[in-house]
Amino acid sequence: MLATLQVFQWFVQFADGYLFMQFDPNGKERQFKDFVPLSSYVDEDKSKSIDLKKNHWKNMEAEHGRVVKAGWLPFTEQQKTLYQKDPTIRIECLIQPQPLVLEIPEGFYPFLRKEVSIKYGILDKPMPPHDVQLDADGGWKEDPAEVYVSDIYLGAIRKSDGMEADMMHFDLNITTEKKETIDN
Amino acid sequence: MAATYAVQRYTGVSPGSAATITNCRLRTDDANTADLTNPCIIDSVIRYSFWASNNLNITGTFTQVSNIRHYSNGDLNTWTLGTTGKIQRGNRDAGDKGCPLANYQQGAGTVGTTGYAIDDAVNGHAYFNGQTTKTANLNSDTSGSPATIDSGLYTINPSNTKFVVIQAVIDVDATSGVMSAKTLTFKVDEI
Numbered sequence: 179m180l181a182t183l184q185v186f187q188w189f190v191q192f193a194d195g196y197l198f199m200q201f202d203p204n205g206k207e208r209q210f211k212d213f214v215p216l217s218s219y220v221d222e223d224k225s226k227s228i229d230l231k232k233n234h235w236k237n238m239e240a241e242h243g244r245v246v247k248a249g250w251l252p253f254t255e256q257q258k259t260l261y262q263k264d265p266t267i268r269i270e271c272l273i274q275p276q277p278l279v280l281e282i283p284e285g286f287y288p289f290l291r292k293e294v295s296i297k298y299g300i301l302d303k304p305m306p307p308h309d310v311q312l313d314a315d316g317g318w319k320e321d322p323a324e325v326y327v328s329d330i331y332l333g334a335i336r337k338s339d340g341m342e343a344d345m346m347h348f349d350l351n352i353t354t355e356k357k358e359t360i361d362n
Numbered sequence: 363m364a365a366t367y368a369v370q371r372y373t374g375v376s377p378g379s380a381a382t383i384t385n386c387r388l389r390t391d392d393a394n395t396a397d398l399t400n401p402c403i404i405d406s407v408i409r410y411s412f413w414a415s416n417n418l419n420i421t422g423t424f425t426q427v428s429n430i431r432h433y434s435n436g437d438l439n440t441w442t443l444g445t446t447g448k449i450q451r452g453n454r455d456a457g458d459k460g461c462p463l464a465n466y467q468q469g470a471g472t473v474g475t476t477g478y479a480i481d482d483a484v485n486g487h488a489y490f491n492g493q494t495t496k497t498a499n500l501n502s503d504t505s506g507s508p509a510t511i512d513s514g515l516y517t518i519n520p521s522n523t524k525f526v527v528i529q530a531v532i533d534v535d536a537t538s539g540v541m542s543a544k545t546l547t548f549k550v551d552e553i
Contacts, residue, residue, distance in 0.1 A: 182364055207364050210425040210553045227515040228426050266364045266422050296548040298369040299385035301396055325367050
């Protein structure tokens with residue numbers, strides 16, 4: 179199992195000041211299936227997918243007013259310490275943390291999406307027929323796989339017609355790639 | 363808890379046996395180990411590795427994983443596999459480029475010499491060799507133009523995606539020598 183490296187967490191803030199984040203105060207990751215309205219599903223029996231572009235905050239808006247801000251926040255050192263208990267998550271703190279925040283205009287709701295990259299190595303060593311093979315450690319090393327949140331999206335979608343506005347894509351450009359050589 | 367991912371390589375007779383890998387060594391046998399047994403060879407005719415069937419195993423706590431893509435860094439052509447040499451991927455003319463679990467086919471050929479080409483008319487991979495364009499150059503699958511392996515949606519722990527099926531093609535003028543490990547990437551949408 180490879181824990182997913184993350185450097186940003188999503189958040190939404192409502193009109194009454196209520197802040198709803200990717201992780202709860204105990205360090206548990208919130209699952210969209212636990213809070214999205216039925217209208218977020220392609221099929222209302224929940225057997226199908228969640229449409230990423232639906233308003234997942236509709237139920238909470240009824241209680242807290244409309245979403246006024248949304249975005250991605252860097253993790254804090256305290257969170258990093260707290261989440262170390264969870265073997266499925268790896269948190270890294272940015273050296274110069276800057277939040278990515280979008281003010282959500284009246285009549286719009288936020289769009290948040292993340293992409294995860296799973297890297298693995300590919301090895302090949304063409305050899306002449308009957309060549310002497312190297313033993314297992316003869317110049318060859320493992321290239322460990324990496325899993326990390328590589329891209330995040332932030333935008334606003336108009337409630338009346340589902341049109342996008344201010345859609346932004348951030349390639350986090352996390353380089354974990356390792357190069358090894360094979361000596362012939 | 364969050365979603366966790368493992369890259370798996372399937373070997374053996376259908377339905378195949380999955381093993382988690384961090385490296386996919388292309389070799390001339392149906393094994394998932396990254397050792398130097400049965401390497402690809404350069405010969406007087408074009409040789410192939412056995413094809414490798416790799417997929418993603420998704421576990422942990424998640425709502426939905428979708429849009430499974432796969433690509434290289436576009437640097438596989440530095441492997442000097444010869445004039446027509448390349449790393450090729452099984453291809454479909456339309457829809458997902460990945461092979462469903464139910465269509466898994468064990469890599470085969472002559473151990474230590476060559477695998478069957480994915481597009482071999484007799485011994486090729488049945489899920490791909492009926493297509494008009496049976497293979498694609500994996501070097502052309504890049505982050506800006508990835509291959510969609512699986513457009514399905516995964517909501518259940520555990521889940522296994524479709525396979526990307528790849529193999530090395532080694533032309534007669536390939537050169538052996540110092541080879542750098544390359545990186546391949548699966549990319550998914552997760553909520």
